[in-house]
Amino acid sequence: DADVTQTPRNRITKTGKRIMLECSQTKGHDRMYWYRQDPGLGLRLIYYSFDVKDINKGEISDGYSVSRQAQAKFSLSLESAIPNQTALYFCATSHLDRGNYGYTFGSGTRLTVV
Amino acid sequence: AQKITQTQPGMFVQEKEAVTLDCTYDTSDPSYGLFWYKQPSSGEMIFLIYQGSYDQQNATEGRYSLNFQKARKSANLVISASQLGDSAMYFCAMRDSRYNSGGSNYKLTFGKGTLLTVNP
Numbered sequence: 067d068a069d070v071t072q073t074p075r076n077r078i079t080k081t082g083k084r085i086m087l088e089c090s091q092t093k094g095h096d097r098m099y100w101y102r103q104d105p106g107l108g109l110r111l112i113y114y115s116f117d118v119k120d121i122n123k124g125e126i127s128d129g130y131s132v133s134r135q136a137q138a139k140f141s142l143s144l145e146s147a148i149p150n151q152t153a154l155y156f157c158a159t160s161h162l163d164r165g166n167y168g169y170t171f172g173s174g175t176r177l178t179v180v
Numbered sequence: 181a182q183k184i185t186q187t188q189p190g191m192f193v194q195e196k197e198a199v200t201l202d203c204t205y206d207t208s209d210p211s212y213g214l215f216w217y218k219q220p221s222s223g224e225m226i227f228l229i230y231q232g233s234y235d236q237q238n239a240t241e242g243r244y245s246l247n248f249q250k251a252r253k254s255a256n257l258v259i260s261a262s263q264l265g266d267s268a269m270y271f272c273a274m275r276d277s278r279y280n281s282g283g284s285n286y287k288l289t290f291g292k293g294t295l296l297t298v299n300p
Contacts, residue, residue, distance in 0.1 A: 099287070106189075108271060108290040124287070154223060158288075169215070169275075169288055171225035 069093050072157050072172035079147050079179055087142045087175050089157030095170070097160040098140040100124075100132060102153040103174075109156060115140055147179040183207060184274050186291035193262045194299050200247070201257040201294045203272030213275040214255040215288065216246065220268040228270075231255055262298045269293045 070091045079085050089098065097116050101109040101124075111124030113132040121132060129151060133141045144151055157172040185204045193199040205214065216228040231239045231246045239246040247256040259266055272291040 101290075106292060108184075108292040109273075109288075110290070111287055114287060156225060158225075160288075168230070169227070171217075174223045174225075176223070 069170050070157055070159055070172040072155075072175050074175060075173065076176045077178070079177070081148055081179055083147050085144045085147055085177070087144075087155055087157075087177070089140045089142070089172060091138050091157075091159045091170070093159060093161065093170065094137070095159035095161040096137065098134065099158040099160070099169075100130075100140070100142045101156045101158065102126065102151075103156065104153050112142065112155075144177075144179075147177075149179045151177065152179045153177060183289045184272055184291035186272055186294050188294045189292075190295045190297070192297050192299060193259075195264060196261055198258060198260045199262055199296065201259070201270050201272075201296065203255045203257065203291060205253050205255060205272075205274050207253075207274065207276050209276045211277045214246070214248070215273040215275065216244070216255075216257045217271045217273065218266075218268045219271065219293075225271075229257065259296075264298050264300060267296060267298045269295050 073088045099114040100112040102112055103109045110126050112126055112130050113124050115121050115134045118134050131143045155175045158169050160169045183206050187202055212233045214231045218226040218228050229239050229241045229244045229246050231248045238248050243260045245258045247258055271293045273288045275288050
């Protein structure tokens with residue numbers, strides 16, 4: 067099993083629909099992140115969480131919300147999807163490894179809003 | 181302000197030759213980390229190499245090495261003996277440790293990426 071699992075892998079949804087992207091991890095890492103990737107823009111941070119009670123906005127949080135249901139689960143919601151939210155979404159975790167923070171990424175969720 | 185700059189949208193290299201992918205960064209934090217990731221066409225993010233700001237030597241991992249020039253704030257990735265499977269998008273990223281009200285930050289900021297094509 068993957069260390070960081072994202073579901074679904076692909077989703078097509080209609081404008082105005084609510085959609086949730088889920089992320090779970092088996093490594094016990096405290097820190098979890100949601101990024102979106104658009105062609106030519108790299109990955110941009112949407113939200114991040116350092117523990118269950120700590121949720122922070124990233125640089126592009128408008129139109130998104132998150133929930134940290136447990137240490138291992140971090141969900142991203144689009145309350146009312148719009149076409150410019152079509153992107154590749156990544157969940158990631160981070161952990162202290164040999165004195166430095168390493169990051170583990172999920173396989174990504176490809177979301178298309180029509 | 182953009183913190184990570186990758187000036188090469190695309191690069192081409194012949195198989196078996198070496199290639200350098202450029203990355204410059206901007207931070208006022210004395211403690212930071214620099215990462216390179218590979219993203220093949222399948223989409224997953226594959227960690228390649230890491231350099232800490234206090235590391236005395238340049239990082240190496242197999243055919244990957246990081247040319248870290250701290251004074252110039254550059255962290256170029258060098259791939260030796262390119263292979264066809266190296267064709268992918270490559271991202272440079274920086275982790276800083278600036279503190280916010282909730283404690284240390286440790287977010288990753290990415291560059292826009294360089295698409296590398298290895299020709300046979």
